[in-house]
Amino acid sequence: MSAEVTLLGVRHHGPGSARAVAAALEALQPDTVLIEGPPEADAIVGLAARKDMVPPVALLAHAVDDPARAAFWPYAEFSPEWVAIRYGLDAEVPVRFIDLPAAYGLAPAPVVDAGEGDGAAEDAGAADATADGAVEDRPGDPIALLAEAAGHDDPERWWEDVVEHRAPGADPLAPFAAVAEAMTALREAGAAGSAVRRDDLREAYMRQQIRAAKRAGHRRIAVVCGAFHVPALAVLPTVAHDRALLAGLPKKVRTDITWVPWTHRRLSQLSGYGAGIVSPGWYHHLFAEPGDPLPKWLTRAAELLRAADHPVSSAHVIEAVRLARTLAVMRGRPLAGLTEALDAVRSVMCDGSDVALELVRDRLVIGDALGEVPDGAPAVPLQRDLARLQRSLRLKPEAEPRELDLDLRKENDAARSRLLHRLRLLGIDWGVPARSAVNSTGTFRESWRLCWQPEFAVRIVEAAQWGTTVEDAAAGKAVGTARAAVELAELTSLVEACLLAGLSGALPAVMRVLADCAALDTDVARLAGALPALVRALRYGDVRGTDDGALGEVATGLADRICVGLPPACTGLDADGAAAMRGHLDEVHGAIGLLDADGADGLADRWAGTLGSLTRREPTGGPADGVPGLLRGRAVRLLLDDGRLDSAEAGRRMGLVLSPASAPADAAGWVEGFLTGGGALLLHDPRLLGLLDAWLTAVPAEVFTDVLPLLRRTFAGLEAGVRNTVGSRVAAGPLDGEPAGAVEPGPVLDRARADAAVPVVALLLGLPAASAHPGGPVRIPRQASGRDT
Template structure:
């Protein structure tokens, strides 16, 4: 070496990683400098721990604002990780020398320094800034170089010139000299490439490089950094000029730690060189000792076999041959991901792209999740969460999985409490799904651990040092800050699900205070369902819901008093919204325990709504339907109310709204098809609707048609077909139905015994029974 060794790399590039290892083996420097936050220097020895398994990331966050955070991901094929492990294994001094996170985090959100993603590293493909320089956008160096070389795909160009070419054995530094020359030409043309932070970062790195050269000597220092920075680091600048650039930078207090990362997260753009399209493929190229294409095809074949696809050794051999042929035809030194994918599609997938989606998800990207030793610094809340995860055997995984819980089991109940508490804290590790089966003792969750959740945990650490204490404090604070009654009732439901008994008292007090002051029926109606659902959890979760039941009963009674006046004089939109409230309140009241008085009051309210002319038709029809479903309204009375609503004196639009409210399913017009089944089985009501519809004047028909279409089109196809057959027959006197003629579909008025007997031989054959007349016939034949 002559002078410091500047190794310009592509972040997360396996070719760069191999070249860095070869260069360090040849040069044997006494100090290795790496682009990264200096606050993490104390964490570097953990990289040698046998329990540290990449991909991992350095996480730095502001102490007073944990949500202001940045990641520096490192995969096994990242040149920075290779340099770090080389230094630790060979006893060389190693330091991070990029701009401190204390400054870069303070710059976040400041338009003077660019947007947040401009921090730390540039893009994932080149490891450098990304987009076009002189127009104020950011430059993508690889795109410019690839275009200059006649390529339209920067990824393919990089693979051809770096990933698929080994460094010369006699000169392992030659690739870095070539890359440095190319970057120098780009910097000469584009300056800092549109990234306002780069000059500041590079000034800091130059100062650190000078200090390392002074401490270890010019020939004993190697600097691993993004290739874009090499020309700036090699330039001769005055120390005073560099210090002037750093003067007056904003600063925040920070904390730094290691956190697990995932290959899937590397495939997204953000932070330290993320955004690579194929981390699984890159990991394979770096780890494969030889014959990477053959080994890759073997992996693909194994995956497809696991999915019950017929893939033989002959398929693997032919796919390897085809990939090599495609590479030769396209002028590539070795088959790349494009060639291997084309070969797999043609040979193993029969030309289909469907299996390729699985291959991309499982292999090209992958679900690899790194591990960090327990000795890594962490906020107390994170340590408590780690302890709970081990105790409950609920291991974080990068792959999405479904978790079914039986709350009657202690372990499953504890898992449910943990997941609900984390959701209350904003740590959405699990998302609740619709549980399979029936009963309130079942829960289904969809789990997926994302690295960003470490930031959410750090943010939640301000509420407490344990998951329980933090969730309790957060619930109490949310109760005081809530402005809407529905927010507090939803919070009460969360407290019961998460078993936060200490927080439930303050939440219930806030709920009672807010409910006493809120006279809006709509607000009360939106708040009641959450309380009613919460009351079901008492038996399974062994929580005391007495106070909750009192508040819920009070809300229900207030709704009963205020609903009839609130329904009068509403327009069409207001009536539709109020109809939704009526449905939800009706369902909620049936869930209230020991609420006979409330149920009786609610029935009386529905009867008033069904018979009061000043109430919009949609609400009158809905009230009549709910009473009919509960057995509180006789069928004859329902037919009478429908007849009144569809009488000639009623405006067609109002009559259509009544029909929509009456025959529409619960929760929306016809959503569950129950209104259609009601008309199928009660042809008197269908006859009333049919008679009214045929009598609607032509000039009014276009006004009522959208309402009717919205109602009837939501029914199941079988229900609509049956209704059509019934209407085609035409109603008979008295509301019954008669056949329109011989051979018409449906049932006749009487029983045709001869036709009915015709099915008996087939039933006997299906059931394996012999009839007496069969035995007689067999005897005659003999």
């Protein structure tokens, strides 16, 4: 008896095609099912029968020696291939994949784009590399050509009307015969473009597998493939012809293959690894609701909008169903499709708002469904360790983004934090640090935004080269990155990441590289940029229990070198260089304050001496031989805020700078640096405000336009309340007996009443009574820890 081969040409990820395949297989009762896909998956296709295998899922093939060379074949519940796989496994008949092996497509000079399968619509419009390296155009989109021939300008809508909304009829093979006839006509007429080298190779290999199934004794063979390939598989040329075509294939590479979870979002063409369908969520609903899918889908849309606080009732659903059906009749469609459903939602439920409609598009048209793969699927040891940690820490991968707040004082939350930081070191950004929704400035709290992406499966395989567990792999990657680093800032950020990830094993090696790099680096700006990250890393020792002794030594050494080298490095800077150095100055000042609180002997005094040196380096022969006014003014303000200068001395220095002997531009820069820390100082010290007002009114007209942008930028950075109060006080004019520009400080202070409140304020602040001086200011010293004050 001769074998009967039935070709079921489909559109990949089409619910109508999936229903038609199910009906055809039930009628045919084949004794083997051949499916377009990588033959390497034959060994693991049986996992699809497991109850814990939940689509969407994908076959992932990767080169063993180069895991970055990988390819996916995704399947959803509504994919015809998935329906065929499940039928064959449930009927206990052999299921085989017959496409060109991925081992050829993953070769260094691939003849095949080993991507997500290839079908009538999804494969259109790309380019292919042939065996000799030439590039040929792919065929045009057959579905678009058929839609155009039928008089439709929208291929998706035409395919939906003709196939997706059509229930299987009395003859389950009739749809496939019609599709095969249409594809044959297209290929014979050349309307879809000539078959390219890649398609010739794939079709030759598939024909060989059909012959092999016949030789194996199968008599009822069902072949599920892209509709475009049906004409090439319907007539078998000679064996010699196909062997000649396949003779030029490159050498195979060692390949591993497994199942990985996939998402509806990744099935969409709107994102990476797209499979060419714009509405996977809608297609899933069509497949799950073969009758009239419209009422239930609109009900789900109403539930979604109500959850987002939109006023949608059951009456809206009834009216939306009526409108969608009316639109379908007016447009000549057999049933209301996605276009009519969205038009009805926009008009009835969203009051014409596209903003609310985008929520429906994102959650229902595309969707965030994430598949599941059984534990028995092949996986690298790193993947198994990650899955174990996800279970033990109760961190389930989810495709929908969600916020996660962690309290690092809790053991489980601290372990979660270490895992997420280790994965970030490996380039797996499952969690991204986010702003905490809880108002806390302590270092014991972290906030993350979690979102699992299917391509993380490839990155896990790539990261497996560094170790078999997440901790070992992250440590190995950190050490490798440190040895390859050339910038000091990169190393300090890496040290910070190691402490966050709890990689105590990798820290000594990274610290050695950091110490060597810091010893050789003489650029003060780079040293200043590296110090804050090291000091931030020191803070984590309180909660995470890491050993930061060596880190403290390196940080203190960097701080000492900055103290010595900063004054010369600030000399002769232009405006942009001065602005950049001011940022370093502020960061180093905060970092040294923390280091001094941690017991760095005399470091704060040495830093104060450095700031004092900056304030005295005024230009004498021109801007190139002194420190810019921006940095001198900022240094005076930092000394004033730290109590190293009193307000009288700060006023004296301001008076000198704002004297006629100083260049107006330099004086304006000094004022900008001085007021960067906040302008409320001008309200509490009328003398400073008077000096500033007197200088500004005396600026010559010919240079005022040059100074104005600096002053405008300075005062624009102040709080609105401060600006308004300064303006009102200057407008009030000087007081009697005070120099021009001095202003009235406001109502006279009742010192007797104020002195009575000082002890209570001191008690609230936890200060000793001796620190409160009646009639004078109350000094609030830095707390001993200096960490979260």
